Amino acid sequence: MRPVRHPSRLRGVEVTLKEAQAERIEKEIWELSRFSAEGPGVTRLTYTPEHAAARETLIAAMKAASLSVREDALGNIIGRREGTDPQLPAIAVGSHFDSVRNGGMFDGTAGVVCALEAARVMLESGYVNRHPFEFIAIVEEEGARFSSGMLGGRAIAGLVADRELDSLVDEDGVSVRQAATAFGLKPGELQAAARSAADLRAFIELHIEQGPILEQEQIEIGVVTSIVGVRALRVAVKGRSDHAGTTPMHLRQDALVPAALMVREVNRFVNEIADGTVATVGHLTVAPGGGNQVPGEVDFTLDLRSPHEESLRVLIDRISVMVGEVASQAGVAADVDEFFNLSPVQLAPTMVDAVREAASALQFTHRDISSGAGHDSMFIAQVTDVGMVFVPSRAGRSHVPEEWTDFDDLRKGTEVVLRVMKALDR
Numbered sequence: 001m002r003p004v005r006h007p008s009r010l011r012g013v014e015v016t017l018k019e020a021q022a023e024r025i026e027k028e029i030w031e032l033s034r035f036s037a038e039g040p041g042v043t044r045l046t047y048t049p050e051h052a053a054a055r056e057t058l059i060a061a062m063k064a065a066s067l068s069v070r071e072d073a074l075g076n077i078i079g080r081r082e083g084t085d086p087q088l089p090a091i092a093v094g095s096h097f098d099s100v101r102n103g104g105m106f107d108g109t110a111g112v113v114c115a116l117e118a119a120r121v122m123l124e125s126g127y128v129n130r131h132p133f134e135f136i137a138i139v140e141e142e143g144a145r146f147s148s149g150m151l152g153g154r155a156i157a158g159l160v161a162d163r164e165l166d167s168l169v170d171e172d173g174v175s176v177r178q179a180a181t182a183f184g185l186k187p188g189e190l191q192a193a194a195r196s197a198a199d200l201r202a203f204i205e206l207h208i209e210q211g212p213i214l215e216q217e218q219i220e221i222g223v224v225t226s227i228v229g230v231r232a233l234r235v236a237v238k239g240r241s242d243h244a245g246t247t248p249m250h251l252r253q254d255a256l257v258p259a260a261l262m263v264r265e266v267n268r269f270v271n272e273i274a275d276g277t278v279a280t281v282g283h284l285t286v287a288p289g290g291g292n293q294v295p296g297e298v299d300f301t302l303d304l305r306s307p308h309e310e311s312l313r314v315l316i317d318r319i320s321v322m323v324g325e326v327a328s329q330a331g332v333a334a335d336v337d338e339f340f341n342l343s344p345v346q347l348a349p350t351m352v353d354a355v356r357e358a359a360s361a362l363q364f365t366h367r368d369i370s371s372g373a374g375h376d377s378m379f380i381a382q383v384t385d386v387g388m389v390f391v392p393s394r395a396g397r398s399h400v401p402e403e404w405t406d407f408d409d410l411r412k413g414t415e416v417v418l419r420v421m422k423a424l425d426r
């Protein structure tokens, strides 16, 4: 009888991969950008005709790259290239293909297209992979339709509860379950979408930086070390509204003056921390809001983000104390309420090293960077090792039609992804 060759014998096989092609990446990104609702930029919301068109194109591209294709309960598209050792967990690469309203054509889509390019390069190079390789296009990351960010990534991590399929609704009251079912999916099979370390060895996501750092420093590759945590607070300052002409200054309980001081103090605290932590007051309302009325009530939001959990904790403690002090000095009442809390995620050190080593070996300039935006990767990191590769964003612009990344930078990012996959496959 002929002896069966053990798959691990293939360990030593070294195939030189062909190069990724910027032209193919460019063509596919432009092609996908056409699948958009009316209006400036790209608007591709989940389970819409635009989504359906992109889905069809992606499935065709995966099949053309000889991948077997399946969709999970929520419509994440998984293209798979079997490995020589069926016992091994998959090494996956991917990103999301939905968009914000009037967003750009690179956010998410760039990572999906680069994953497809990696699949084509593997095929053309005749690469023999031991682990199964998966190329994943993820749905509903932006939360632009159902107001729940990273739904697709959370499903992969097994973190979507069945009841969310009904509780998450769009502006017309259509639930995720209804929309996904109408889209031809089986949302009830949510549990089967969940992956674990047993069947997913690693996940790699290439994404545009969405910030200005790489471009400003003229660096080709961002080696993502962490994804920031987010705390969202609401501060309510209550004074008393009065006539703006007849109320002497010393008798006022103007809510806006202390609120303005609070905003300035938060800014000062964050500048003092100087560790990548950022704070933004993006929304502020003044009531009653008349030009001839002393402000009686002011509400503002605080969006705090940091790669360091400890910095967020210290910052929030400091803000709470400060708000109390400023309010009491001004003779007004103030309340701080936290309404959103997502901890920072440190990516697996082995993956960070693998991305850094790949960029070095390819002689691309690179630097470690913390992601200031949330990504599916932060949830997938709960079930397996995750690595992220950032490529430069022109002028740091994102979530706008002007969003741009050079196609050659995407090629370089793809080269890094390919090298990391190869390293993990050894």
Ligand SMILES: [Zn+2]
Pocket (backbone or CB within 6 Å): 096, 107, 108, 141, 207
């Ligand atoms: Zn994105």
